[in-house]
Amino acid sequence: MPSDATPDPSDSIVFGQRLQVLRQKRGLSRPVLAGLLGMSPSWLKQVENGQIHMPKLPMVLRIAELLRVRDLSDLTGDQRPTAELFIGPGHSRLPSVQAAVNTFPLASARQAPSTAHLRARLDRAWSARHSAPNHRDVVGEVLPDLILDAQLAARQANSGADRRAAQAVLSEVYSLSQFFVAYQPDSALLWRVAERGMVAAQDSEDPHAIGVAAWLTAQAHRDTGPSHFDAADRVTHEALRFLTPFLPNASDPVRAITGALQFEAGYTAARRGEKGTAWGWWDQAERTARGLTPGYYHPITSFSTAIMGAHAVTVAVELRAGGESVRQAADADATHIPSRPRLARHRIEEARAYQLDGQPEVALSTLEKAHKAAPETIKYNGYAKRIVLEEVEAKSPTRRRAASRLAVELGLLAA
Known part of the structure; x- marks a missing residue:
């Protein structure tokens, strides 16, 4: 884009127009996005029309998360160095x-x-x-x-x-x-x-290789945003149909990748807000996990009986159910997750649960646990960075100090 066409980031009309374009690109109606933000459709309409100025940072970050905005400049128009949310720094x-x-x-x-x-x-x-x-x-x-x-x-x-x-x-x-x-x-x-x-x-x-490739392809589609949810489902369901005939005599790896794909179907449903479908797939995945050899842990997907509690937290969080998310986090036994990056990812999901439930102090302390388990996981996780950036502006001095320390560790703020 030519420099003379770069929008002025202080112009609230430009912000609203960018918001509307990104919302429509992600396939979200105004009432749906407003509901996810806990605001009214009329409020969102006024923001998009420029009648209401750009919201404060915590609301901008929530909008960015829901629209899967990877760089805040895509939403704000600010071309200065910004906090990349869902894409981390190049390793x-x-x-x-x-x-x-x-x-x-x-x-x-x-x-x-x-x-x-x-x-x-x-x-x-x-x-x-x-x-x-x-x-x-x-x-x-x-x-x-x-x-x-x-x-x-x-x-x-x-x-x-x-x-x-x-x-x-x-x-x-x-x-x-x-x-x-x-x-x-x-x-x-x-x-x-x-x-x-x-x-x-x-x-x-090879059934196992096909299952793993499908599992990762479905994730790539889903993480691209709501407009790719159908593609994620097509890959997931086709892979499950392919694997089903092998299951009666299948090895643990093939059963595990089947269970991982069942959970992926539930994950995508939760992203859509389809509560019954999401938990129905989680139930199927949990039954598959129970059929594995005791102690088995899939080396690629981490699928196992040990991971199902963590998966339950993710489903509840994606359904935006704060109280249920916290209950699932309390029930999940993270001590049996042997993978450091997967444990860190679970801690981040727990932090999202506490944030949804209005417990920001616990959310921050949980993110500190995630950082201790695997710093490179939290550094590249957009959800974790969003929570930290929100809390950097918290009214509580204690929360601001804790968030600032973590923001420095993540490279979001200069030391």
């Missing part, structure tokens, strides 16, 4: 991962590693991701070589069986890549990784 290892994804070893004379060797490296990478507080750094270090070697193995496979095995490994390498790329400033790379993972999974004909 220092992102360029090397980008280069590996965008490179294809078409004419390499080097012999590709065996699929068994690649599988062992993948297993170590997943284990490291779950155990490290700086999990993006750990994964970003091993991904470039893993991507190139898996691409080479798929290309050099001779027999049909070898090719299918190599494609299954390649698909899972792309799955690991999606965990690293998510919420970083390269949406095109995320979609490229997701699509390549699905293509490789289909070529592998």
Whole structure:
């Protein structure tokens, strides 16, 4: 956009127009968005028409969350440095991962590693991701070589069986890549990784690989916003139809990815505000979890009996049910979540629950627990940053100080 066309951020009419465009882009009617904000449709209409000035920061942040605005400047028009909400800062290892994804070893004379060797490296990478507080750094270090070697193995496979095995490994390498790329400033790379993972999974004909690729593709659609919810559902339901015939004699990994997809269906329904459908899918996922071997924990999705309490918190939070969210948080036993990034994500969901329930002090202390579990998880989480930024402007000096300390840790405020 030419500099002379840049809107004046102090102009409330410009803010209202941006709000209206983003609302319509996300497929939300004025009454629906107003209800989610706890305001009247007439208030929202006046904001969009410029009759009411731009709201204060806490309300702007709530609007940004509901509209899935990734940078506040998209909403406010402010071109000064702003707090990116749902896309975090580019990780220092992102360029090397980008280069590996965008490179294809078409004419390499080097012999590709065996699929068994690649599988062992993948297993170590997943284990490291779950155990490290700086999990993006750990994964970003091993991904470039893993991507190139898996691409080479798929290309050099001779027999049909070898090719299918190599494609299954390649698909899972792309799955690991999606965990690293998510919420970083390269949406095109995320979609490229997701699509390549699905293509490789289909070529592998491996039910587990197909399920994992579908699980991640559905998440990519859902996180894009309400206009992609239908696409997320199509991927999820098609994958469940594909997996159902395998279930009578399925291994734990196949059962677990089925349960993870069942929860994803519930998650999307909760985002839509469909309470009965959301909890119905959670019930199905919970039954699937109970059918797993005791103690089993899926290394990619974290699906297990231990995670179902955390999933219940997420459903209640997405349904905007503050009291129910807090009750679910009290019932969830986080001590059995062995993955540090997944535990941190659960703590963030708990913080959202307490914020919804009008307990901001508890929300902040819970975010501090999330930061302790895995700093790189909370640093890239838009919900956590929204709560922190709201509390930086709280009337309570104690809350302001706690929020400011955390904002400095997250890089939202200068030390």
